[in-house]
Amino acid sequence: MYDYRTMIATNRFGLGARPGEAAKAAPDPQAWLLAQLEYPKASLLKSPGLETSQQALAGYSAYTRARREAQREFEGDEAKIREATAGMTQPRERVAAEILARTSFALKTEASFRERLVRFWANHFTVSLSKNTVVSVAGAFEREAIRPHVTGFFTDMLVAAETHAAMLLYLDNAQSIGTNSMVGRRRGRGLNENLAREILELHTVGVDGGYSQEDVTAFARILTGWTVGSRRDRYPIGKTWFDERRHEPGTHAVMGKSYPATGGEQAMAVLRDLSMKPQTAHFVATKLARHFIADKPPEKAVNKLARTYLSSAGNLKAVSAELVKLEEAWAEEPAKFKTPDEFHISTLRGLGMDSLQRRGLRGTYASLGQAPFSAPSPAGWPDEADAWLGPDAVMKRLEWSQAVADRAGGRVDPRQFVEEALGASAGERTRFMVRGADSREQGLTLALMAPEFQRR
Numbered sequence: 073m074y075d076y077r078t079m080i081a082t083n084r085f086g087l088g089a090r091p092g093e094a095a096k097a098a099p100d101p102q103a104w105l106l107a108q109l110e111y112p113k114a115s116l117l118k119s120p121g122l123e124t125s126q127q128a129l130a131g132y133s134a135y136t137r138a139r140r141e142a143q144r145e146f147e148g149d150e151a152k153i154r155e156a157t158a159g160m161t162q163p164r165e166r167v168a169a170e171i172l173a174r175t176s177f178a179l180k181t182e183a184s185f186r187e188r189l190v191r192f193w194a195n196h197f198t199v200s201l202s203k204n205t206v207v208s209v210a211g212a213f214e215r216e217a218i219r220p221h222v223t224g225f226f227t228d229m230l231v232a233a234e235t236h237a238a239m240l241l242y243l244d245n246a247q248s249i250g251t252n253s254m255v256g257r258r259r260g261r262g263l264n265e266n267l268a269r270e271i272l273e274l275h276t277v278g279v280d281g282g283y284s285q286e287d288v289t290a291f292a293r294i295l296t297g298w299t300v301g302s303r304r305d306r307y308p309i310g311k312t313w314f315d316e317r318r319h320e321p322g323t324h325a326v327m328g329k330s331y332p333a334t335g336g337e338q339a340m341a342v343l344r345d346l347s348m349k350p351q352t353a354h355f356v357a358t359k360l361a362r363h364f365i366a367d368k369p370p371e372k373a374v375n376k377l378a379r380t381y382l383s384s385a386g387n388l389k390a391v392s393a394e395l396v397k398l399e400e401a402w403a404e405e406p407a408k409f410k411t412p413d414e415f416h417i418s419t420l421r422g423l424g425m426d427s428l429q430r431r432g433l434r435g436t437y438a439s440l441g442q443a444p445f446s447a448p449s450p451a452g453w454p455d456e457a458d459a460w461l462g463p464d465a466v467m468k469r470l471e472w473s474q475a476v477a478d479r480a481g482g483r484v485d486p487r488q489f490v491e492e493a494l495g496a497s498a499g500e501r502t503r504f505m506v507r508g509a510d511s512r513e514q515g516l517t518l519a520l521m522a523p524e525f526q527r528r
Protein backbone atom coordinates (compact mmCIF):
# COMPACT_ATOMS: atom_id res chain seq x y z
CA MET A 73 0.00 0.00 0.00
CA TYR A 74 1.33 3.44 -0.93
CA ASP A 75 1.83 5.68 2.11
CA TYR A 76 0.20 9.02 2.87
CA ARG A 77 3.08 11.15 1.59
CA THR A 78 3.04 9.40 -1.77
CA MET A 79 -0.67 10.01 -2.18
CA ILE A 80 -0.35 13.62 -1.04
CA ALA A 81 2.32 14.17 -3.68
CA THR A 82 0.22 12.68 -6.49
CA ASN A 83 -3.18 14.03 -5.43
CA ARG A 84 -2.71 17.26 -3.48
CA PHE A 85 0.25 18.60 -5.44
CA GLY A 86 -0.44 16.67 -8.62
CA LEU A 87 -3.62 16.07 -10.58
CA GLY A 88 -4.24 12.52 -9.38
CA ALA A 89 -2.20 9.36 -9.78
CA ARG A 90 -2.17 7.50 -13.07
CA PRO A 91 -1.65 3.73 -12.85
CA GLY A 92 2.01 3.21 -11.98
CA GLU A 93 2.64 6.85 -11.04
CA ALA A 94 2.52 6.32 -7.29
CA ALA A 95 5.30 3.74 -7.63
CA LYS A 96 7.53 6.41 -9.17
CA ALA A 97 6.78 8.92 -6.43
CA ALA A 98 6.95 6.48 -3.52
CA PRO A 99 10.75 6.33 -2.92
CA ASP A 100 10.87 10.07 -2.15
CA PRO A 101 7.62 11.98 -2.80
CA GLN A 102 9.12 15.39 -2.04
CA ALA A 103 12.07 14.86 -4.37
CA TRP A 104 9.66 13.62 -7.05
CA LEU A 105 7.81 16.94 -6.88
CA LEU A 106 10.92 19.10 -6.74
CA ALA A 107 12.35 17.36 -9.81
CA GLN A 108 9.35 18.52 -11.83
CA LEU A 109 10.34 22.14 -11.23
CA GLU A 110 13.59 21.58 -13.13
CA TYR A 111 12.04 21.04 -16.55
CA PRO A 112 10.29 24.18 -17.85
CA LYS A 113 9.50 22.60 -21.20
CA ALA A 114 7.31 20.04 -19.44
CA SER A 115 4.64 22.76 -19.14
CA LEU A 116 4.59 23.66 -22.82
CA LEU A 117 1.58 22.44 -24.77
CA LYS A 118 2.06 21.86 -28.48
CA SER A 119 -0.63 20.14 -30.48
CA PRO A 120 -1.31 20.02 -34.23
CA GLY A 121 -3.86 22.58 -35.33
CA LEU A 122 -3.53 24.97 -32.39
CA GLU A 123 -2.97 28.53 -33.54
CA THR A 124 -1.01 31.42 -32.09
CA SER A 125 -3.09 34.24 -30.64
CA GLN A 126 -2.32 36.37 -33.68
CA GLN A 127 -3.44 33.64 -36.09
CA ALA A 128 -6.60 32.99 -34.07
CA LEU A 129 -7.61 36.64 -33.91
CA ALA A 130 -6.89 37.17 -37.59
CA GLY A 131 -9.08 34.15 -38.35
CA TYR A 132 -11.80 35.46 -36.04
CA SER A 133 -11.70 38.84 -37.77
CA ALA A 134 -11.98 37.25 -41.21
CA TYR A 135 -14.86 35.01 -40.09
CA THR A 136 -16.90 37.79 -38.47
CA ARG A 137 -16.38 40.03 -41.49
CA ALA A 138 -17.46 37.29 -43.91
CA ARG A 139 -20.50 36.48 -41.77
CA ARG A 140 -21.61 40.12 -41.59
CA GLU A 141 -21.32 40.44 -45.36
CA ALA A 142 -23.30 37.22 -45.85
CA GLN A 143 -25.99 38.40 -43.44
CA ARG A 144 -26.41 41.60 -45.43
CA GLU A 145 -26.49 39.72 -48.72
CA PHE A 146 -28.79 36.86 -47.73
CA GLU A 147 -30.99 38.76 -45.23
CA GLY A 148 -31.18 36.19 -42.48
CA ASP A 149 -31.15 33.01 -44.58
CA GLU A 150 -29.02 31.00 -42.16
CA ALA A 151 -28.43 28.11 -44.57
CA LYS A 152 -26.93 30.45 -47.17
CA ILE A 153 -24.96 32.32 -44.52
CA ARG A 154 -23.41 29.04 -43.32
CA GLU A 155 -22.63 28.10 -46.91
CA ALA A 156 -20.91 31.45 -47.47
CA THR A 157 -18.66 30.91 -44.45
CA ALA A 158 -18.06 27.19 -45.04
CA GLY A 159 -14.43 26.23 -44.62
CA MET A 160 -13.71 29.08 -42.20
CA THR A 161 -12.92 28.12 -38.61
CA GLN A 162 -15.61 29.33 -36.25
CA PRO A 163 -14.57 30.69 -32.84
CA ARG A 164 -16.23 27.85 -30.92
CA GLU A 165 -14.32 25.30 -32.99
CA ARG A 166 -11.06 26.91 -31.93
CA VAL A 167 -11.90 26.83 -28.26
CA ALA A 168 -13.13 23.22 -28.52
CA ALA A 169 -9.76 22.23 -30.00
CA GLU A 170 -7.94 24.08 -27.21
CA ILE A 171 -10.01 22.40 -24.49
CA LEU A 172 -9.45 18.96 -26.00
CA ALA A 173 -5.68 19.53 -26.26
CA ARG A 174 -5.46 20.99 -22.74
CA THR A 175 -7.43 18.16 -21.15
CA SER A 176 -5.56 15.45 -23.04
CA PHE A 177 -2.27 17.02 -21.94
CA ALA A 178 -3.38 16.94 -18.30
CA LEU A 179 -4.29 13.27 -18.55
CA LYS A 180 -0.94 12.19 -19.96
CA THR A 181 1.61 14.50 -18.38
CA GLU A 182 4.21 12.96 -16.08
CA ALA A 183 4.72 16.36 -14.45
CA SER A 184 1.26 16.85 -12.98
CA PHE A 185 2.54 19.20 -10.24
CA ARG A 186 3.69 21.58 -12.96
CA GLU A 187 0.33 21.21 -14.69
CA ARG A 188 -1.50 22.05 -11.46
CA LEU A 189 0.66 25.18 -11.23
CA VAL A 190 -0.31 26.07 -14.80
CA ARG A 191 -3.98 25.84 -13.87
CA PHE A 192 -3.45 27.81 -10.67
CA TRP A 193 -1.77 30.68 -12.49
CA ALA A 194 -4.20 30.62 -15.41
CA ASN A 195 -7.01 31.03 -12.89
CA HIS A 196 -5.11 33.84 -11.16
CA PHE A 197 -4.83 35.66 -14.50
CA THR A 198 -8.30 34.76 -15.73
CA VAL A 199 -9.59 35.49 -19.20
CA SER A 200 -13.05 34.19 -20.01
CA LEU A 201 -15.15 33.16 -22.99
CA SER A 202 -17.88 35.41 -21.61
CA LYS A 203 -16.56 38.02 -24.02
CA ASN A 204 -16.91 37.05 -27.68
CA THR A 205 -13.60 38.55 -28.74
CA VAL A 206 -11.79 36.27 -26.27
CA VAL A 207 -13.36 32.99 -27.45
CA SER A 208 -10.79 32.40 -30.19
CA VAL A 209 -7.77 33.28 -28.11
CA ALA A 210 -8.34 32.08 -24.52
CA GLY A 211 -6.40 28.86 -25.07
CA ALA A 212 -3.56 30.66 -26.78
CA PHE A 213 -3.36 33.00 -23.78
CA GLU A 214 -2.67 30.11 -21.44
CA ARG A 215 -0.14 28.57 -23.82
CA GLU A 216 1.70 31.84 -24.50
CA ALA A 217 1.43 33.93 -21.31
CA ILE A 218 1.21 31.33 -18.53
CA ARG A 219 2.91 28.05 -19.43
CA PRO A 220 6.37 29.47 -20.30
CA HIS A 221 6.60 31.31 -16.96
CA VAL A 222 5.29 28.82 -14.36
CA THR A 223 8.74 28.39 -12.82
CA GLY A 224 10.14 31.69 -14.04
CA PHE A 225 9.75 35.11 -12.44
CA PHE A 226 6.37 36.55 -11.48
CA THR A 227 7.31 39.84 -13.13
CA ASP A 228 7.70 38.16 -16.49
CA MET A 229 4.39 36.31 -16.17
CA LEU A 230 2.67 39.51 -15.07
CA VAL A 231 3.92 41.46 -18.08
CA ALA A 232 3.15 38.59 -20.47
CA ALA A 233 -0.39 38.24 -19.11
CA GLU A 234 -1.32 41.92 -18.97
CA THR A 235 0.01 42.73 -22.42
CA HIS A 236 -1.42 39.64 -24.10
CA ALA A 237 -4.14 40.29 -26.66
CA ALA A 238 -6.64 38.14 -24.73
CA MET A 239 -6.27 40.20 -21.54
CA LEU A 240 -6.30 43.53 -23.37
CA LEU A 241 -9.56 42.50 -25.05
CA TYR A 242 -11.15 40.81 -22.03
CA LEU A 243 -10.62 43.79 -19.73
CA ASP A 244 -11.24 46.40 -22.43
CA ASN A 245 -7.84 48.07 -22.49
CA ALA A 246 -7.68 47.62 -26.26
CA GLN A 247 -10.43 50.26 -26.47
CA SER A 248 -9.14 52.53 -23.70
CA ILE A 249 -8.03 55.93 -24.97
CA GLY A 250 -6.37 58.75 -23.07
CA THR A 251 -8.66 61.78 -22.87
CA ASN A 252 -5.81 64.13 -23.77
CA SER A 253 -4.18 61.85 -26.31
CA MET A 254 -4.16 62.64 -30.02
CA VAL A 255 -7.00 60.17 -30.67
CA GLY A 256 -8.89 61.12 -27.51
CA ARG A 257 -9.00 64.81 -28.42
CA ARG A 258 -10.19 63.98 -31.94
CA ARG A 259 -12.77 61.30 -31.15
CA GLY A 260 -13.95 62.37 -27.73
CA ARG A 261 -13.61 58.80 -26.47
CA GLY A 262 -12.15 58.13 -23.06
CA LEU A 263 -10.61 55.97 -20.43
CA ASN A 264 -11.51 52.42 -19.41
CA GLU A 265 -10.28 51.45 -15.94
CA ASN A 266 -11.06 47.72 -15.98
CA LEU A 267 -7.55 46.39 -16.61
CA ALA A 268 -5.90 48.79 -14.15
CA ARG A 269 -8.38 47.90 -11.41
CA GLU A 270 -8.07 44.15 -11.87
CA ILE A 271 -4.27 44.22 -12.00
CA LEU A 272 -4.26 45.92 -8.62
CA GLU A 273 -7.16 44.05 -7.02
CA LEU A 274 -6.77 40.55 -8.47
CA HIS A 275 -3.29 40.15 -9.93
CA THR A 276 -0.85 41.98 -7.64
CA VAL A 277 -1.35 43.78 -4.31
CA GLY A 278 -4.94 42.64 -3.65
CA VAL A 279 -8.06 44.53 -2.66
CA ASP A 280 -6.49 45.47 0.71
CA GLY A 281 -3.14 46.29 -0.83
CA GLY A 282 -3.21 50.02 -0.05
CA TYR A 283 -4.20 51.56 -3.38
CA SER A 284 -6.88 54.17 -3.93
CA GLN A 285 -9.33 55.05 -6.68
CA GLU A 286 -6.91 57.76 -7.75
CA ASP A 287 -4.25 55.08 -8.22
CA VAL A 288 -6.63 53.06 -10.39
CA THR A 289 -7.36 56.06 -12.60
CA ALA A 290 -3.69 57.04 -12.89
CA PHE A 291 -2.70 53.47 -13.76
CA ALA A 292 -5.48 53.29 -16.35
CA ARG A 293 -4.03 56.41 -17.97
CA ILE A 294 -0.60 54.82 -18.00
CA LEU A 295 -2.00 51.68 -19.66
CA THR A 296 -3.64 53.59 -22.51
CA GLY A 297 -2.02 52.87 -25.85
CA TRP A 298 -1.55 49.15 -25.18
CA THR A 299 -3.93 47.67 -27.70
CA VAL A 300 -4.49 44.91 -30.25
CA GLY A 301 -4.05 45.27 -33.99
CA SER A 302 -7.22 45.33 -36.07
CA ARG A 303 -8.21 46.04 -39.67
CA ARG A 304 -8.27 49.75 -38.84
CA ASP A 305 -4.65 49.80 -37.63
CA ARG A 306 -1.30 49.84 -39.33
CA TYR A 307 -0.33 46.90 -37.14
CA PRO A 308 -1.07 43.22 -37.94
CA ILE A 309 -4.49 41.96 -36.86
CA GLY A 310 -4.33 40.26 -33.47
CA LYS A 311 -0.86 41.52 -32.49
CA THR A 312 -0.31 43.46 -29.27
CA TRP A 313 1.26 46.85 -29.83
CA PHE A 314 1.67 50.25 -28.20
CA ASP A 315 -0.13 53.10 -29.98
CA GLU A 316 1.35 56.40 -28.85
CA ARG A 317 -1.57 58.25 -30.42
CA ARG A 318 -3.98 56.75 -27.86
CA HIS A 319 -1.70 57.14 -24.87
CA GLU A 320 -2.50 59.68 -22.16
CA PRO A 321 0.57 61.98 -22.04
CA GLY A 322 2.39 63.10 -18.93
CA THR A 323 3.75 61.90 -15.62
CA HIS A 324 1.38 59.88 -13.42
CA ALA A 325 1.65 58.59 -9.85
CA VAL A 326 0.63 55.12 -8.69
CA MET A 327 0.79 54.10 -5.03
CA GLY A 328 3.05 56.96 -4.07
CA LYS A 329 5.53 56.75 -6.94
CA SER A 330 5.65 59.03 -9.98
CA TYR A 331 6.27 57.54 -13.41
CA PRO A 332 7.60 59.90 -16.07
CA ALA A 333 6.31 59.88 -19.62
CA THR A 334 8.24 57.08 -21.34
CA GLY A 335 5.62 55.78 -23.77
CA GLY A 336 4.91 52.06 -23.51
CA GLU A 337 7.71 51.60 -20.97
CA GLN A 338 5.70 53.63 -18.45
CA ALA A 339 3.26 50.76 -17.91
CA MET A 340 6.08 48.21 -17.76
CA ALA A 341 7.73 50.18 -14.96
CA VAL A 342 4.51 50.13 -12.92
CA LEU A 343 4.08 46.38 -13.45
CA ARG A 344 7.66 45.69 -12.36
CA ASP A 345 7.21 47.74 -9.21
CA LEU A 346 3.86 46.14 -8.38
CA SER A 347 5.34 42.68 -8.74
CA MET A 348 7.92 43.40 -6.05
CA LYS A 349 5.66 44.95 -3.42
CA PRO A 350 5.33 43.10 -0.09
CA GLN A 351 1.53 43.25 -0.53
CA THR A 352 1.86 41.29 -3.78
CA ALA A 353 4.11 38.72 -2.12
CA HIS A 354 1.56 38.21 0.67
CA PHE A 355 -1.40 38.11 -1.74
CA VAL A 356 0.22 35.53 -4.00
CA ALA A 357 1.43 33.47 -1.03
CA THR A 358 -2.06 33.44 0.46
CA LYS A 359 -3.60 32.18 -2.77
CA LEU A 360 -0.98 29.46 -3.17
CA ALA A 361 -1.43 28.29 0.41
CA ARG A 362 -5.20 28.34 0.02
CA HIS A 363 -4.97 26.21 -3.12
CA PHE A 364 -2.50 23.64 -1.84
CA ILE A 365 -3.12 23.53 1.92
CA ALA A 366 -6.53 24.70 3.13
CA ASP A 367 -9.38 27.10 2.41
CA LYS A 368 -8.22 29.07 5.44
CA PRO A 369 -4.46 28.85 4.97
CA PRO A 370 -2.19 28.85 8.03
CA GLU A 371 -0.51 32.22 8.47
CA LYS A 372 2.85 30.62 9.22
CA ALA A 373 2.86 28.93 5.81
CA VAL A 374 1.74 32.13 4.09
CA ASN A 375 4.54 34.11 5.69
CA LYS A 376 7.18 31.57 4.66
CA LEU A 377 6.02 31.67 1.05
CA ALA A 378 5.90 35.48 1.06
CA ARG A 379 9.44 35.72 2.45
CA THR A 380 10.73 33.35 -0.22
CA TYR A 381 8.93 35.37 -2.88
CA LEU A 382 10.57 38.62 -1.77
CA SER A 383 14.03 37.20 -1.11
CA SER A 384 14.10 35.57 -4.56
CA ALA A 385 12.70 38.60 -6.43
CA GLY A 386 9.53 36.71 -7.26
CA ASN A 387 11.21 33.54 -8.50
CA LEU A 388 8.25 31.16 -8.85
CA LYS A 389 10.49 28.11 -8.96
CA ALA A 390 11.84 29.03 -5.52
CA VAL A 391 8.35 29.77 -4.21
CA SER A 392 7.00 26.46 -5.53
CA ALA A 393 9.94 24.59 -3.98
CA GLU A 394 9.25 26.29 -0.63
CA LEU A 395 5.62 25.22 -0.96
CA VAL A 396 6.68 21.58 -1.38
CA LYS A 397 8.84 21.84 1.74
CA LEU A 398 6.13 23.29 4.00
CA GLU A 399 5.21 20.97 6.85
CA GLU A 400 1.61 22.19 6.69
CA ALA A 401 1.28 21.02 3.08
CA TRP A 402 1.87 17.40 4.12
CA ALA A 403 -0.85 17.08 6.75
CA GLU A 404 -2.46 13.66 6.36
CA GLU A 405 -6.02 14.95 6.72
CA PRO A 406 -7.12 16.26 3.27
CA ALA A 407 -8.46 19.78 3.69
CA LYS A 408 -9.25 20.67 0.08
CA PHE A 409 -12.46 19.64 -1.70
CA LYS A 410 -11.82 18.99 -5.38
CA THR A 411 -13.28 21.40 -7.87
CA PRO A 412 -15.28 19.80 -10.72
CA ASP A 413 -12.29 20.06 -13.03
CA GLU A 414 -9.97 18.46 -10.47
CA PHE A 415 -12.47 15.66 -9.89
CA HIS A 416 -12.82 15.09 -13.63
CA ILE A 417 -9.09 15.02 -14.36
CA SER A 418 -8.15 12.90 -11.34
CA THR A 419 -10.83 10.36 -12.28
CA LEU A 420 -9.62 9.95 -15.83
CA ARG A 421 -5.98 9.86 -14.74
CA GLY A 422 -6.84 7.21 -12.18
CA LEU A 423 -8.48 5.14 -14.91
CA GLY A 424 -5.39 5.49 -17.10
CA MET A 425 -7.26 7.26 -19.90
CA ASP A 426 -5.27 9.25 -22.44
CA SER A 427 -7.71 9.75 -25.33
CA LEU A 428 -10.93 11.75 -25.39
CA GLN A 429 -13.76 12.60 -27.72
CA ARG A 430 -14.62 16.26 -28.20
CA ARG A 431 -18.38 15.75 -27.94
CA GLY A 432 -18.17 13.69 -24.76
CA LEU A 433 -15.78 16.19 -23.24
CA ARG A 434 -18.18 19.04 -23.90
CA GLY A 435 -20.97 17.07 -22.20
CA THR A 436 -18.80 16.33 -19.18
CA TYR A 437 -17.90 19.96 -18.60
CA ALA A 438 -21.52 21.02 -19.08
CA SER A 439 -22.62 18.43 -16.52
CA LEU A 440 -20.00 19.10 -13.86
CA GLY A 441 -20.14 22.88 -14.21
CA GLN A 442 -16.57 24.08 -14.67
CA ALA A 443 -15.70 24.34 -18.32
CA PRO A 444 -12.19 25.61 -19.15
CA PHE A 445 -11.82 29.33 -19.91
CA SER A 446 -15.35 30.02 -18.60
CA ALA A 447 -14.82 31.55 -15.16
CA PRO A 448 -17.78 33.73 -14.15
CA SER A 449 -15.70 36.85 -13.48
CA PRO A 450 -12.14 38.21 -13.68
CA ALA A 451 -11.63 36.81 -10.17
CA GLY A 452 -11.53 33.32 -11.69
CA TRP A 453 -13.05 30.13 -10.33
CA PRO A 454 -13.52 30.01 -6.54
CA ASP A 455 -10.96 27.95 -4.64
CA GLU A 456 -13.02 27.14 -1.55
CA ALA A 457 -15.24 24.16 -0.83
CA ASP A 458 -18.44 26.14 -0.21
CA ALA A 459 -18.61 27.01 -3.91
CA TRP A 460 -18.73 23.34 -4.98
CA LEU A 461 -20.50 21.47 -2.15
CA GLY A 462 -24.14 22.18 -3.01
CA PRO A 463 -26.55 19.20 -3.17
CA ASP A 464 -27.17 19.63 -6.89
CA ALA A 465 -23.43 19.74 -7.64
CA VAL A 466 -22.79 16.59 -5.62
CA MET A 467 -25.68 14.81 -7.36
CA LYS A 468 -24.17 15.69 -10.74
CA ARG A 469 -20.86 14.18 -9.63
CA LEU A 470 -22.68 11.00 -8.66
CA GLU A 471 -24.50 10.79 -12.00
CA TRP A 472 -21.27 11.38 -13.90
CA SER A 473 -19.42 8.80 -11.79
CA GLN A 474 -22.09 6.22 -12.55
CA ALA A 475 -21.83 6.99 -16.26
CA VAL A 476 -18.03 6.64 -16.16
CA ALA A 477 -18.28 3.36 -14.27
CA ASP A 478 -20.83 2.03 -16.76
CA ARG A 479 -18.60 2.97 -19.70
CA ALA A 480 -15.70 1.18 -18.05
CA GLY A 481 -17.86 -1.92 -18.49
CA GLY A 482 -16.35 -3.86 -15.64
CA ARG A 483 -12.84 -3.66 -17.10
CA VAL A 484 -11.58 -1.70 -14.08
CA ASP A 485 -11.08 -3.51 -10.76
CA PRO A 486 -12.27 -0.91 -8.23
CA ARG A 487 -10.08 -2.42 -5.49
CA GLN A 488 -6.99 -1.87 -7.62
CA PHE A 489 -8.23 1.63 -8.46
CA VAL A 490 -8.41 2.42 -4.74
CA GLU A 491 -4.85 1.17 -4.18
CA GLU A 492 -3.38 3.16 -7.07
CA ALA A 493 -5.42 6.34 -6.66
CA LEU A 494 -5.78 6.57 -2.88
CA GLY A 495 -3.34 4.20 -1.20
CA ALA A 496 -3.10 4.73 2.54
CA SER A 497 -5.53 7.66 2.41
CA ALA A 498 -8.43 5.25 1.73
CA GLY A 499 -10.16 4.47 5.01
CA GLU A 500 -11.38 1.04 6.04
CA ARG A 501 -15.03 2.01 5.51
CA THR A 502 -14.34 2.94 1.89
CA ARG A 503 -12.39 -0.25 1.32
CA PHE A 504 -15.17 -2.32 2.90
CA MET A 505 -17.84 -0.72 0.70
CA VAL A 506 -15.81 -1.17 -2.48
CA ARG A 507 -15.05 -4.81 -1.63
CA GLY A 508 -18.70 -5.51 -0.90
CA ALA A 509 -20.13 -3.89 -4.03
CA ASP A 510 -22.49 -5.99 -6.14
CA SER A 511 -20.52 -5.27 -9.32
CA ARG A 512 -17.31 -3.65 -10.51
CA GLU A 513 -19.36 -0.75 -11.85
CA GLN A 514 -20.94 -0.16 -8.47
CA GLY A 515 -17.60 -0.53 -6.74
CA LEU A 516 -15.97 2.05 -9.01
CA THR A 517 -18.84 4.48 -8.45
CA LEU A 518 -18.43 4.09 -4.68
CA ALA A 519 -14.67 4.67 -4.98
CA LEU A 520 -15.14 7.83 -7.02
CA MET A 521 -17.72 9.25 -4.61
CA ALA A 522 -15.76 8.28 -1.49
CA PRO A 523 -14.86 11.28 0.71
CA GLU A 524 -11.17 10.40 0.32
CA PHE A 525 -11.39 10.70 -3.48
CA GLN A 526 -13.52 13.86 -3.39
CA ARG A 527 -10.79 15.59 -1.40
CA ARG A 528 -7.08 16.06 -1.88
